[in-house]
Amino acid sequence: MSKIIIDKDRCKGCGLCIEVCPKKVLFFDNDSVNVLGYHPVAAKEGCIACGFCATVCPDVVFTIYREEKGGK
Amino acid sequence: MSKIIIDKDRCKGCGLCIEVCPKKVLFFDNDSVNVLGYHPVAAKEGCIACGFCATVCPDVVFTIYREEKGGK
Amino acid sequence: MEKVLMKGNEALAEAAIRAGCKCFFGYPITPQSELPAYLAREMPKRGGVFLQAESEVAAINMVYGAAGAGVRVMTSSSSPGISLKQEGISYLCGAELPCVIVNIMRGGPGLGDIQPAQSDYFQATRGGGHGDYRTIVLAPSSVQELVDLVYDAFDLADMYRNPVLILGDGILGQMMEPVVFKERPARQLPPKDWATTGKMGRQKTNVINSLYLDPIKLEEHNLKLFKKYQEIEAKEARYEILNGDDAEYFVVAYGICARIAHAAVEMAREDGIKVGLIRPITLWPYPKKAFEEVLPKAKAFLTVELSLGQMVEDVKLSVEGRAPVYFYGRTGGMVPTAEEIFEEIKKMRGLS
Amino acid sequence: MEKVLMKGNEALAEAAIRAGCKCFFGYPITPQSELPAYLAREMPKRGGVFLQAESEVAAINMVYGAAGAGVRVMTSSSSPGISLKQEGISYLCGAELPCVIVNIMRGGPGLGDIQPAQSDYFQATRGGGHGDYRTIVLAPSSVQELVDLVYDAFDLADMYRNPVLILGDGILGQMMEPVVFKERPARQLPPKDWATTGKMGRQKTNVINSLYLDPIKLEEHNLKLFKKYQEIEAKEARYEILNGDDAEYFVVAYGICARIAHAAVEMAREDGIKVGLIRPITLWPYPKKAFEEVLPKAKAFLTVELSLGQMVEDVKLSVEGRAPVYFYGRTGGMVPTAEEIFEEIKKMRGLS
Amino acid sequence: MKMEIIMAGFGGQGIMLMGEILAHSAMLEGREVSWIPSYGPEMRGGTANCMVVISDKRIPSPIISSPDVLVAMNKPSMEKFTPMVKSGGIVILNTALIDERPARDDIKVIEVDATGIADELGNMRVANMVALGVLIGETGIVKPETVIKSIDYFLPAHRKNMMEINEKALKRGIAEVQK
Amino acid sequence: MKMEIIMAGFGGQGIMLMGEILAHSAMLEGREVSWIPSYGPEMRGGTANCMVVISDKRIPSPIISSPDVLVAMNKPSMEKFTPMVKSGGIVILNTALIDERPARDDIKVIEVDATGIADELGNMRVANMVALGVLIGETGIVKPETVIKSIDYFLPAHRKNMMEINEKALKRGIAEVQK
Amino acid sequence: MKVVFERPKSLQPTKTHYCPGCGHGVIHRLVAEVMDELGIQDKTIGVAPVGCAVLAYNYFDCDMQQAAHGRAPAVATGIKRALPDRVVFTYQGDGDLAAIGTAEIVHAAARGENITVIFVNNAIYGMTGGQMAPTTLVGQKTETSPYGRDPQMAGYPIRVCEMLATLDGPSFLARAELTDVKNINKAKSYIKKAFEMQLLGKGFSLVEILSPCPTNWGMKPKDAVDWVKNEMVKVFPPGVFKEPKEG
Amino acid sequence: MKVVFERPKSLQPTKTHYCPGCGHGVIHRLVAEVMDELGIQDKTIGVAPVGCAVLAYNYFDCDMQQAAHGRAPAVATGIKRALPDRVVFTYQGDGDLAAIGTAEIVHAAARGENITVIFVNNAIYGMTGGQMAPTTLVGQKTETSPYGRDPQMAGYPIRVCEMLATLDGPSFLARAELTDVKNINKAKSYIKKAFEMQLLGKGFSLVEILSPCPTNWGMKPKDAVDWVKNEMVKVFPPGVFKEPKEG
Ligand SMILES: Cc1ncc(C[n+]2csc(CCOP(=O)(O)OP(=O)(O)O)c2C)c(N)n1
Numbered sequence A, B: 001m002s003k004i005i006i007d008k009d010r011c012k013g014c015g016l017c018i019e020v021c022p023k024k025v026l027f028f029d030n031d032s033v034n035v036l037g038y039h040p041v042a043a044k045e046g047c048i049a050c051g052f053c054a055t056v057c058p059d060v061v062f063t064i065y066r067e068e069k070g071g072k
Numbered sequence C, D: 001m002e003k004v005l006m007k008g009n010e011a012l013a014e015a016a017i018r019a020g021c022k023c024f025f026g027y028p029i030t031p032q033s034e035l036p037a038y039l040a041r042e043m044p045k046r047g048g049v050f051l052q053a054e055s056e057v058a059a060i061n062m063v064y065g066a067a068g069a070g071v072r073v074m075t076s077s078s079s080p081g082i083s084l085k086q087e088g089i090s091y092l093c094g095a096e097l098p099c100v101i102v103n104i105m106r107g108g109p110g111l112g113d114i115q116p117a118q119s120d121y122f123q124a125t126r127g128g129g130h131g132d133y134r135t136i137v138l139a140p141s142s143v144q145e146l147v148d149l150v151y152d153a154f155d156l157a158d159m160y161r162n163p164v165l166i167l168g169d170g171i172l173g174q175m176m177e178p179v180v181f182k183e184r185p186a187r188q189l190p191p192k193d194w195a196t197t198g199k200m201g202r203q204k205t206n207v208i209n210s211l212y213l214d215p216i217k218l219e220e221h222n223l224k225l226f227k228k229y230q231e232i233e234a235k236e237a238r239y240e241i242l243n244g245d246d247a248e249y250f251v252v253a254y255g256i257c258a259r260i261a262h263a264a265v266e267m268a269r270e271d272g273i274k275v276g277l278i279r280p281i282t283l284w285p286y287p288k289k290a291f292e293e294v295l296p297k298a299k300a301f302l303t304v305e306l307s308l309g310q311m312v313e314d315v316k317l318s319v320e321g322r323a324p325v326y327f328y329g330r331t332g333g334m335v336p337t338a339e340e341i342f343e344e345i346k347k348m349r350g351l352s
Numbered sequence E, F: 001m002k003m004e005i006i007m008a009g010f011g012g013q014g015i016m017l018m019g020e021i022l023a024h025s026a027m028l029e030g031r032e033v034s035w036i037p038s039y040g041p042e043m044r045g046g047t048a049n050c051m052v053v054i055s056d057k058r059i060p061s062p063i064i065s066s067p068d069v070l071v072a073m074n075k076p077s078m079e080k081f082t083p084m085v086k087s088g089g090i091v092i093l094n095t096a097l098i099d100e101r102p103a104r105d106d107i108k109v110i111e112v113d114a115t116g117i118a119d120e121l122g123n124m125r126v127a128n129m130v131a132l133g134v135l136i137g138e139t140g141i142v143k144p145e146t147v148i149k150s151i152d153y154f155l156p157a158h159r160k161n162m163m164e165i166n167e168k169a170l171k172r173g174i175a176e177v178q179k
Numbered sequence G, H: 001m002k003v004v005f006e007r008p009k010s011l012q013p014t015k016t017h018y019c020p021g022c023g024h025g026v027i028h029r030l031v032a033e034v035m036d037e038l039g040i041q042d043k044t045i046g047v048a049p050v051g052c053a054v055l056a057y058n059y060f061d062c063d064m065q066q067a068a069h070g071r072a073p074a075v076a077t078g079i080k081r082a083l084p085d086r087v088v089f090t091y092q093g094d095g096d097l098a099a100i101g102t103a104e105i106v107h108a109a110a111r112g113e114n115i116t117v118i119f120v121n122n123a124i125y126g127m128t129g130g131q132m133a134p135t136t137l138v139g140q141k142t143e144t145s146p147y148g149r150d151p152q153m154a155g156y157p158i159r160v161c162e163m164l165a166t167l168d169g170p171s172f173l174a175r176a177e178l179t180d181v182k183n184i185n186k187a188k189s190y191i192k193k194a195f196e197m198q199l200l201g202k203g204f205s206l207v208e209i210l211s212p213c214p215t216n217w218g219m220k221p222k223d224a225v226d227w228v229k230n231e232m233v234k235v236f237p238p239g240v241f242k243e244p245k246e247g
C-alpha cells in the first residue's frame, strides 16, 4: 500500500507527472482552481509509489509513502 | 657572393644572430656604441646569405643580398 | 507626414536606422529589450548590422571598433550594464570616437529592480569612468522628442567626435505616443578622414588611440578635449521653460519626471501659484542659461528627480546661492504623482 | 615606536595586513604594482589570502564574496581598472558590504598614461556606478597618513557596512617617507551577524543581496542607505586647515597636490600674502564645515587639482556663491610646481 | 478636453491591446494621446494594466493618479483601481468576473457581462472589444468607425478573419450603453 | 633647516639606493624626510632620478623644483637638472662620465671622479657611495656613522660582504671634499 | 510507512516564481536533496545568478549570496578563499555563465577553485524574455535571432563542458538532461559527485543540465522536454567529461 | 643581386621599444611579411592590445586601433562588421587575451568572427613588470607568484588553442614557438594560413606563438629562447589544432 499526498496549491499544471505516471493515476482536477490559478493535479486509486511523478515535478507537489514490508 | 648590411643603430645586442649564424661570421663590435647604447653586431667575411640571422633578429637589423646565379 | 503610435524603445530604434546607424551592438537587459528586438528584426532587412555581444563590455568595445572604422554606431543598455561600459566610454572619449549610447535607466544600486529611475545622473553627466572627459547627455521626455534627439545625437557625435548619451527610463522606453519621423535636411558634418578604413592608397596610417606615454602630450590632448567641451557648453546646451512668463517659483525636472512635474505645475497654476517649469534637455552641457534667464524674478527652485538628489547639484551650481534650491525625489523605481509634487510646490512657496 | 622608510604602496599593503585584512584580490596595473607584489610575498606567510584575479571585474566580485562571508578584504587598482569595477561597487553598496578599494590614480581618459593624476574625483565621490549610493572616500597626502587611513578605512567600512575608497596617485604610491605603524586600540565594531558563513546552527538563512523586485521595498532600502549616508556626512567628514589663522585667501587641495599647494602657501606667506590651505581628508563626505569655518573671513578660494577641475564643484557647492572660487589644474599626468601655484595665489589676490 | 483612462485585468484578456486601440483611434482623430503599460513588480503573469490619456492639448503626464474612467476586467483590478477614480468618474465592470460592486456612490458604475457577450459572439477573447464599445458608447471619446480602423491596423495579416467578430463585439458594447 | 636634493644618472648606477640611504640616515637622525623616484615618460631604461627632501619641519612638497643640491652621475642628468639648481646651490659632478662643466657661475660645482675612485676601490658600482660621501662631506647634512648604519640596513643579508667597500667608498667621498 | 519522497529540508517551503514545467524547480530540488544527503546544509553557502534563478536565495535553505550577472564564480571564489572549510556552490544560467561570465567560469575552472557549479543550460535567456544565448541552437528562433540563429552572423553554440575539459583545474565535469526519470536521477548523481569532489578538496566541479524553458521556447511543458531530448542533446551530448583518475 | 632579406614594407622603419631579445620584434616582422606577401597592407586594419605591444600602432604600416585591455577581439569585431571587405587582425599578449580578455576571445571564436588573432604567449605580464599570467607555468616565479606558481593557490596554465578548438567557429588554430629558424618559419607559415582563411571568409583564425620575455624572466636572450624550447613547449605543445577539412 502506498500513500500519495498532493500539495495542490503548489501545482502549476504543467502536466509532466501525468505523462510519466506508469499507472496513469494522475489527472487534472478541472473542478478546482488553486491559489496560483491552476487546475491542480489529483490522484485516483492505484498508485504504486514509484515516485516518478515526484521526480519530474518541478514544484515539489508530491509527498509519497510506501507501506513497509513485513510489518517493520 | 653575398652582401649583408647591418643597420647598426637598430641593434640591441641580444646576440641571437651570433648564436644562429652557421658560419660564425657575426660578432659584437665592442669598439663602438650605437644610439641605443649597445655594442652592435658586425660581420666578418664568409656570409653565405642563409638569412638565419635576419630570421631570428627581433629588430630587423639585417638586409641581405645574394649574387644571382648565371649572371641573371 | 504620417503619425504612428509607437513604443519609445522601438521608436528610438527606428529613428536610429533612419539617422544612418549602420551597426548596433548590445547585450540584453530590461527595460530596453524592445530596442534590440526591433533592430534584430529590422537591421538585416535594411542593410545594417545587429549583433548581440557576449557582454556590455564587449558591446561598448565593438562600438569603439566600428566608430573608429567610421560608421554610425549605437549601443543600448540599462543601469548595471552602463556601469560596465565605463572603461569603454572613457576610451571612446579619449580616442574621440563618435557614437550613441542609450541608457534606459532602472532602479539601483546593484541589481536593484527593473522600474523607471533617474539615479544614473551623476554617472552620465560627471563621467562614471576615469579621467578628464565629458559625454553629451540628452534627456528626452516624450516619444517624439526621443526620435528627434536620436538624429541630433548622431549629428552631435559626428560634429564633435564625442560619444553622446541618451538618458531615458523604463516608462519612456515602454510608453506609446504618436510620433512623426520627420525628414531632416542633412547637416554639414566634418569628413571622417581620421577613420581606420585601411590605408586604401593613403600615405599615412590612421590610428585610433588614447595612449600618450609622455604626460606633456597627454596634457596637450586633454586641453584640446577641454576646449572642445567648452565649445559644446557654449553652443549646445538646450532646455525648455514652460509656464515661465510670470513665474516666481520654478520646478526643475527632466525626462519623464518633467512630464509629471508639468502636470503638477498646471495644478499649482489652477491654484493660483505662479510657478513654471525648467526642463533641461541636455544634462551635459547643463543649461545654466535657463537659470540666468529666470533668476531675476525667481524666488525659489524645486528640483524633482527619480533619485535621491543628483541633478540638484547642477541646479545649485547654476543658482550659486542666489535663491534657495529645494529637492523632492522618489527612488528605487518609485514614481511621484503630480499631487505629491504639487504639495512640494506649495511647501516651497511657504518656505520662501 | 619604530620608524621605517617605506614606499606608499608597500606601506599601504603592510597597514592592511596589520588592520586585519584577510583577503586581497587584484589585477596588475601600474602604478600600484608594489602593493600586490608586497602582499603576494607577505600574505602567505601571515595567514592571509593573496589572489591575482583574471580581471578587475572578477577582483571586485571576489571582494563581494569575501566581504559577504564576513572577512576584511581589499582590492587595489588604478584608473582604467577602477572604471571596470563600477558595477561591482554599486552592488557592494546595494548589498551593504564593507571593503576597502584602493585607486592609485593615473592620467586618463582611456589608456592615458601612467603618471600621477586626480582626475577620477567625480567617479570616486559621485559614484561612477548606477543608482543612488555613496562610497566613503579617503585622500591621504603622506605615507604616514596613508597608513593611518588604511586602519580607519577598514573600521569605517565595518562600522557603516559600506565600501571605503582610498584615493591616491602615482607619486604617493611610489614615494618613500618615514612611517610608524602605531598600535591602535581596537574599535568597538558591530558584529557581522549578517555574514553568509553557512548557517552553522543558525535558524534563518543569511542572504547577501541587492535585488528588491518591489519598488516600494527598493525605495525603503534606498532611504535606509540614505539615512546612513547622512549619518556619515554628519560624523565622518575630515579636513585639515594649514596656515589658516589669519588667512584671507584659501587654497583648497587634497592628496599629493595639497603637499605642493602647501609649499606654495608657504612661499606666498613669505611674500606677505595671508593665505591658508584647506586640505580635505575625506572627499566624500565633503568637509563643508571647513568652509563654514573660514567663510566669515575668506575673500576667495583657489582650488588646485591634478585634473581639469572636478573637486572645484564641491568647493562651489560649499561656498554657495559667498566668495569667488578659482581653479588651477594640470592634467594628463602633469604635476604643477609650487611656483605655478604661487603665481595663481597672487592672481587670486589681484582679482578679489 | 482631456480624458484619463485606466484599463486593467489579467494577462491574456487583451488589456494592453484595448488601450492601444483606444489611443490609436484617438490619435487618428487628431488628439494627443499617450499609453503606458503597467510596470508592476511581478515578474510575469499577474495583473496587467495600462493607462491611456487623450487630450486636445499637449499631455503633461502620461501617468494617471486619478482616472476619469476605469475599465476593470477582473476583481483584483476593480479593487485596486476603483479608489483612485475621480469623483464623478466612470467605472466599467466586467460582471462575468466581478461579483462585488464598488462601495463608492460618487462615481457612475456601468455593469456589462463582457466575457459573457464575447462568449455568445463565439470568442471569449473579444471581451476587451465589448468593454471598449461600452467605453466609447458611454463617453463618445472616439467614433466607432475610427476604432474599427484601428482594430484593422493592429490585426496582423493572418488574423484579418477576426475583424468581423471584433467589430461585432465593439458594436455590442456600444449597444449595451445605448439601449 | 631644509635641504632639497636631486640625484640623477642612468639605470644601474644605484641612484635610487643612494637617495634611499640618504633619506634613511636623515630619518635616523630625527629629521623629516621624503624620497620620490623619477616618473619620467620612458617605459624602461633611460635616465633615473630621485628627489630627497630633508627638513626639521613637516615637509610640504616632496617634489622639488629648485634643488639645493644636485648629484649628477652622467651627462644627460647634468644637462637636465643643472638649470633648476638654486642660486648658491651645489652641483656634484661625476667627472668620469661628464666631460663638460655647467655654464652657471652662481653655483658651487664639485668635481669628483666617482666612477674612477670606485673602480680603484675594486667595484664601479660603489660610485654612488663616493658621490654620497662628497655630498655629506660638503654639506654635513648627516653624520657618516649614520650613513653607514643605513647602508647596513639596506644591504640584504647575502650582500653583507659589500659593507666594507661601501664604507670605504663613502669615506673616500668625504675625504675628497675635506682634503 | 516509509517515505519514498518528500521535500528535502535544504529547500525552503516557499513557492517558486518559475513557470509551469520549468527545469529550474527540478534542479533546485536535486541540489537540495544532495545537500541533505551529504549533511552539508549548515555549512553551505550558495551563490545565486542574475537570470530566472536570481531568487534562488529565497528557495535554498542555506546561506546565499546574490551575484552580479555572470560573476557568480568570482563571488564564490571570494567566499571559498575567506572560508575554505565551507561548501560553496554557484547556480547559473547559460547567459550568466557562458556569455557575460565566460572569463569568470574559465578562470575559476583553470584555478581549480574548490567550488561546485550548477549550470542550467536552457539555450535561451529566460528572465529577460527570450533572447539568444551562447547555447542557442543554430536555426533556433529567439527575440534577438528572429529569423533563426544564423551562424554566419551570430556564430555557433558553445559547449561548456567540452571547453572546460581542456583545462587542468577541474576535477569533475558532466552534462545531464532533464528529460525523464532516469536522466533526472543521473543528473542528481552527477550533482552529488560534484559536491563530493569539493568535500574531498579535489577542486573545481561543474554539472551542466539541459533544462526546458517552455515559456520562451513557446512550447507546452511536455513538448519542451521533448525538444531537450530530440534537439539539444544532439548539440550537447550528455556524459562525463572529466573525472579524477582512479586510485 | 637578389634580395634574400629586407625590411617588409608593412613594417614602419621606426625603432621599437622592445627589450633586447624580445619575441615581439620577430613576430611583428612575420606579420608584416605576410601582409606584404598577400598584398593586403592597404586594406588591413590592425588592433593593438594593452601590453608590451601597445605601441604596435607605431610599428605596423597599416591603419591601427589601440584597444582597451583584453578587448581587442571585440574592437576587431566592430571594425569587421562595419567594413566586412577589409582585413582585420588583433595582436595580443597572454594577459590581454587569456586573462581579462577571455570572454572576448572565446566569443569571437565561437561566432566564427572573420578576423585573425596573433597571440603572443610569453607566460608573463611584460609591460607591468612581470606578474603572473594565465599561461605562467607551474612553479614559475613572478612578481605575484614569488614562491613559484602554486597550483593549489593560483591554478594551472590555460591552453588557449586547445580550449578554442572545442568550438565550431574557428577555421584555423595553431601554435608555434620562436625557438629557431625552422620554427620561426613555421610560425610565419601559420600566420599566412590564418590570414588566408580570413581572405577566404572561413571565419576566425588564431596563431599562438611561444615567445621569450628575457627581461621579466630575468634571463639572457639566449637562455630565454632555451626556456621556451625546454619548458614552455612541454606545457604548450606546438602544432595545428584546427584547420578546415580538405575538399
Ligand atoms: C550587467 C547585466 N547585464 C544584463 C542584465 C539583464 N539580464 C538579466 S537575466 C539575464 C540573462 C538570463 O539568462 P540565463 O543566464 O540564461 O538564465 P535564465 O533566465 O535562462 O535561467 C540578463 C541578460 C543584468 N541584470 N545585468
Ligand SMILES: Cc1ncc(C[n+]2csc(CCOP(=O)(O)OP(=O)(O)O)c2C)c(N)n1
Pocket: D027, D028, D029, D030, D056, D080, D081, D084, H050, H051, H052, H053, H069, H092, H093, H094, H095, H096, H097, H120, H122, H124, H125, H126, H127, H128, H133, H213
Ligand atoms: C583595465 C586594465 N587593467 C590592467 C592594465 C595594466 N596592464 C597593462 S599591460 C598588462 C598585461 C600585459 O601582459 P600581456 O598581455 O601578457 O602582454 P606582454 O606585456 O607580456 O606582451 C596589464 C595588466 C590596464 N592597462 N588596463
Ligand code: SF4
Pocket: A004, A017, A020, A021, A022, A023, A024, A025, A026, A043, A046, A047, A048, A049, A050, A051, A052, A053, A054, A064
Ligand atoms: S508515485 Fe508513481 S504511481 Fe504514484 S502517482 Fe506518482 S508516478 Fe503515479
Ligand code: SF4
Pocket: B010, B011, B012, B013, B014, B015, B016, B017, B018, B040, B041, B053, B056, B057, B058, B059, B060, B061, B062, H021
Ligand atoms: S639579433 Fe639583431 S638585435 Fe640581436 S644582436 Fe643580432 S643584430 Fe643585434
Ligand code: SF4
Pocket: G017, G018, G019, G020, G021, G022, G023, G024, G052, G122, G126, G127, G212, G213, G214, G215, G216
Ligand atoms: S522563463 Fe524559462 S527559465 Fe525562466 S522560469 Fe520560465 S520556463 Fe523557467
Ligand code: SF4
Pocket: H017, H018, H019, H020, H021, H022, H023, H024, H052, H122, H126, H127, H212, H213, H214, H215, H216
Ligand atoms: S618586457 Fe618582455 S615582452 Fe615586454 S618588451 Fe621586454 S622582453 Fe618583450
